[in-house]
Amino acid sequence: xxxxxxxxxxxxxxxxxxxxxxxxxxxxxxxxxxxxxxxxxxxxxxxxxxxxxxxxxxxxxxxxxxxxxxxxxxxxxxxxxxxxxxxxxxxxxxxxxxxxxxxxxxxxxxxxxxxxxxxxxxxxxxxxxxxxxxxxxxxxxxxxxxxxxxxxxxxxxxxxxxxxxxxxxxxxxxxxxxxxxxxxxxxxxxxxxxxxxxxxxxxxxxxxxxxxxxxxxxxxxxxxxxxxxxxxxxxxxxxxxxxxxxxxxx
Amino acid sequence: xxxxxxxxxxxxxxxxxxxxxxxxxxxxxxxxxxxxxxxxxxxxxxxxxxxxxxxxxxxxxxxxxxxxxxxxxxxxxxxxxxxxxxxxxxxxxxxxxxxxxxxxxxxxxxxxxxxxxxxxxxxxxxxxxxxxxxxxxxxxxxxxxxxxxxxxxxxxxxxxxxxxxxxxxxxxxxxxxxxxxxxxxxxxxxxxxxxxxxxxxxxxxxxxxxxxxxxxxxxxxxxxxxxxxxxxxxxxxxxxxxxxxxxxxxxxxxxxxxxxxxxxxxxxxxxxxxxxxxxxxxxxxxxxxxxxxxxxxxxxxxxxxxxxxxxxxxxx
Numbered sequence: 001x002x003x004x005x006x007x008x009x010x011x012x013x014x015x016x017x018x019x020x021x022x023x024x025x026x027x028x029x030x031x032x033x034x035x036x037x038x039x040x041x042x043x044x045x046x047x048x049x050x051x052x053x054x055x056x057x058x059x060x061x062x063x064x065x066x067x068x069x070x071x072x073x074x075x076x077x078x079x080x081x082x083x084x085x086x087x088x089x090x091x092x093x094x095x096x097x098x099x100x101x102x103x104x105x106x107x108x109x110x111x112x113x114x115x116x117x118x119x120x121x122x123x124x125x126x127x128x129x130x131x132x133x134x135x136x137x138x139x140x141x142x143x144x145x146x147x148x149x150x151x152x153x154x155x156x157x158x159x160x161x162x163x164x165x166x167x168x169x170x171x172x173x174x175x176x177x178x179x180x181x182x183x184x185x186x187x188x189x190x191x192x193x194x195x196x197x198x199x200x201x202x203x204x205x206x207x208x209x210x211x212x213x214x215x216x217x218x219x220x221x222x223x224x225x226x227x228x229x230x231x232x233x234x235x236x237x238x239x240x241x242x243x244x245x246x247x248x249x250x
Numbered sequence: 251x252x253x254x255x256x257x258x259x260x261x262x263x264x265x266x267x268x269x270x271x272x273x274x275x276x277x278x279x280x281x282x283x284x285x286x287x288x289x290x291x292x293x294x295x296x297x298x299x300x301x302x303x304x305x306x307x308x309x310x311x312x313x314x315x316x317x318x319x320x321x322x323x324x325x326x327x328x329x330x331x332x333x334x335x336x337x338x339x340x341x342x343x344x345x346x347x348x349x350x351x352x353x354x355x356x357x358x359x360x361x362x363x364x365x366x367x368x369x370x371x372x373x374x375x376x377x378x379x380x381x382x383x384x385x386x387x388x389x390x391x392x393x394x395x396x397x398x399x400x401x402x403x404x405x406x407x408x409x410x411x412x413x414x415x416x417x418x419x420x421x422x423x424x425x426x427x428x429x430x431x432x433x434x435x436x437x438x439x440x441x442x443x444x445x446x447x448x449x450x451x452x453x454x455x456x457x458x459x460x461x462x463x464x465x466x467x468x469x470x471x472x473x474x475x476x477x478x479x480x481x482x483x484x485x486x487x488x489x490x491x492x493x494x495x496x497x498x499x500x501x502x503x504x505x506x507x508x509x510x511x512x513x514x515x516x517x518x519x520x521x522x523x524x525x526x527x528x529x530x531x532x533x534x535x536x537x538x539x540x541x542x543x544x545x546x547x548x549x550x551x552x553x554x555x556x557x558x559x560x561x562x563x564x565x566x
Contacts (some may be wrong), residue, residue, distance in 0.1 A: 051461045077462030082458045088317035089454045091508050099452060102463040109448040109511055135508075155463065 002048070002159055002189055007057035009040070009047055017043055019214040021057070029205030030185045032194045033232060039210040041193045042083055048191065049080040061159050072103050079155035083163035083193070085144045090137040093147055097123070100154030119154060124199050125180060126150045127173055141168040143198060149177075153184070160184065162192045166199065178203065198234070201225065201245040221245070264523050271295055271530050293421045293429075298529045300436050301417065301485045302495060306521020308478040309496025310503070310513055311443060314454045315471055315478075318377045319558060323358075323482040323498030326380065328389030333412060334391040337398045347425050347487075351432065353425035355483040362479055363480050390412075390492075409523025414541035415492030417529050432484050439477050439517060446474065447510035454510075492543045493548030495525055501557045526539040 007021040016042040025031060033041045046052040048059055049150040050066040062077050066205065079100070087096070091138040097119055101111045123129045126146045136144065145168045152160060165181070166174055178199065184190055194200040200207055200221075207224045209217045217227055228236045237248045272291050277283045309322035316326075323329040335357030339350045341362045368383035369376065392413055399409045411418065423430070443450070449470050452460040460467040485492075499521045518540070528545040 038374075046458075049462055051458055071461065071466050078462075080458075080462035082456075083457070084456075087455055089314075089508065091454070095451075095509055096455070099455070099463055100457075102448070102452060102465070107445055107448070109451065109509065133346075180392070181259070186371045212506055 001028075001062060002191075003060040004048065005057050005060070007044075007047060007059065008055045009043060009052065010055060013055065016055070016214070018047070018210070018216075021216050022210060023218055025189055025191075025206070027205070028185055028187050028189055030203050031189065031191045031206050031208065032200035032204040033191065033208045033210065034194055034197065034200050035210035036212060036233075039212050041210055042163050042167070044208075044210065045080070045163055045191065045193055048159075049078060049161050050074055070139075075103050075155065076157055076158045077161040078161060079152040081148055081152045081160075081162040081165055085141070085148050085168075087136050087144075090135050093128075093131050093134050093136055093139070094119070096136060097147060097154060099150045099157075100151040102155075107176060115154070119150075122150045122153050127176070142170055142173075145169055146173075156188075158188055160188055160190045162190065164193055164195065166194075168194065197238075198230075198245065199249040201238075201247070235249075259482045260519075260523075264519075267278075267527065267530075268295065271526060274530070274534065289421065294417055294419065294524065294529070296433070297419060297488060298417050298526045300433060301489050301492065302438065302480045302499075302522040303518040304405075304436055304485050304521075305492060305496040305525070306499040306517045307440060307443060307514060308481045309521075310500035310510075311450065311474055311478050312496075313500055314450050314510070315474060316377070317378060317454065317456070319346060319501055320381045320497060322500075323344055323478070323486075323544060324388065324491060324493045325384050325495060327361045327365040327384035327391070327465055328479055328482050329486050329491045330363075330388035330391035332358035332483040333491055334361075334481070336487045337395045337412075337519070341398050341402060347422065348505065350487045351484055353478060354487040358483040358486070359476075362475065366498025390394045392491075407563075410541050414543035415490040415546075416532075416539075416543075418487055418533075418540045435480060436484060439481050440514075443474070443514055444511075446470075447514055450474070450510040450514075462465050475534040490541075490543070492525070492546055494543075494546045494554060495521055495528075495548040498546075498550045498554050498557070499524055501554070505557075505560075517539060 002023070002025040004021055004023040007018060008016055009018045010016040017112045021044065033044060035041050043052065047054050048066070048147070050071070054066055064073065064077065066074065098109070101115045104111055104115060120129070121131065122250065126149060128143065128146050128150060131143060131147070136147070139147065149165060152162065161246060167179060168175065181204070201224070202247060204221060206218060206220055209224065211231050215230070217224065217231065225238070239248065272287055272295060276287055305323065312321040312323070312326060313319055315321070332354040335353035335355070336350050338357070339345060339353040343349045343418040365380065365384045365387050368386070372379040395413065396409060398410070432563060449465055452463055452465045453467060453470060457467045500517045503513055503516045503520060507516055525542070525546070528549065529542045532540040532542040532545045
């Protein structure tokens, strides 16, 4: 359902951030991208989303080549949560979320009643129903993060790409959100860029790691845990119990 | 309901004002005075409405496209380029109306790309480098325009009218068809932006969000810039450079309207209103006629200061 073939990218042609990345994902589930800062995690996600264009190679989602697909078509098969949640302008919260259904909007930027109801239920799930009448400039970072997530969920698609979705989200909502992610991943490929190894290793079907030496590894948590030190170039401490991993900083 | 009544109220005031604008100091019983009303005041009123609407609309669009509350045709150097084009046409071709508009368009497109390139080579916050390079271009173009008009031994008053804007035009009967085409082109451009208002909303969120939501952001940006430049170049070739309307009005409307589907029509309305009012003041407040840009600047700058201190504070 999602395939990256010989993907190469660099902001300058000589300095390649990603070299020859190959991924093949056939079944729904959560897939994490891990790696050091600057190893190209967010860049890879943007390439898959079609926001950046690869220097060479291609990405295929649902049989469609991302760089050759009409952008409206593309918006129906994949959604994307950006890392930067700051908006350059002030905007009504509900109207912003509504733009998750951009491809279905009429000229007066209205959407169907069905979609409006969907927004309502997503906002309840994301615990932001009470922000309905607020403006984006009045929100905290965590609230802003949830609004972006709500917009991405509304957009839907078989592939959801999320850049650090649990950023800024408080502990009490975090568990509910992770359950929501699990629900979504029942019939979708959810690819998340994740710094929190506990989430990455305990929730993912497979993990993709990027390191600064253009070394790309892709495998199940059991395979990846053996190579984890290689990814971060240092000893990573963890405890394994009942097939669950607990990573320890000290 | 309250909002609706308020709108009707403002609209009525505008219509009342239009009546005053047209009939001020005119004897309705004299047929020669009515000729003045129809042949001089009415075209001027139409120009004022279209110019105010166009400057305000293009300002609103550019502020969104550049995510910069200061952006407008003046601040981006586009109107400077347009005026240079008009002057060049007068200098070389003797000021044929059609060539005026064409050269105005060509040079405003050029100066837009020039200010983009310049702003990229200045280090710092893009919001400010763009305005900085636009203002630099405007100063250069204005200086060249002054030199050219001196070479042509033009009247100093006419020079001021061009540099500070004036709606004092003489309608040439043989170009009437061309005027109508331009007016329709302007109205078509207004409609174009109205149809594109949902794209403008997305572009205001930033390219990443726009692309991921299903918008070809780059293509959309350049198409809209092209139409903005088209509007500005047509307006400048008739009325010169009128500053501040394009920054002031959209920023005022934005306080209560953020969605472009509402922001754009209101910007058009208040822009038209504000410029007609300014023109009336410019024409009648002194014994002589002032450039209308003088009025918009004197009234506009303090307002602008208040609004910008508000919007920049909100962001930091």
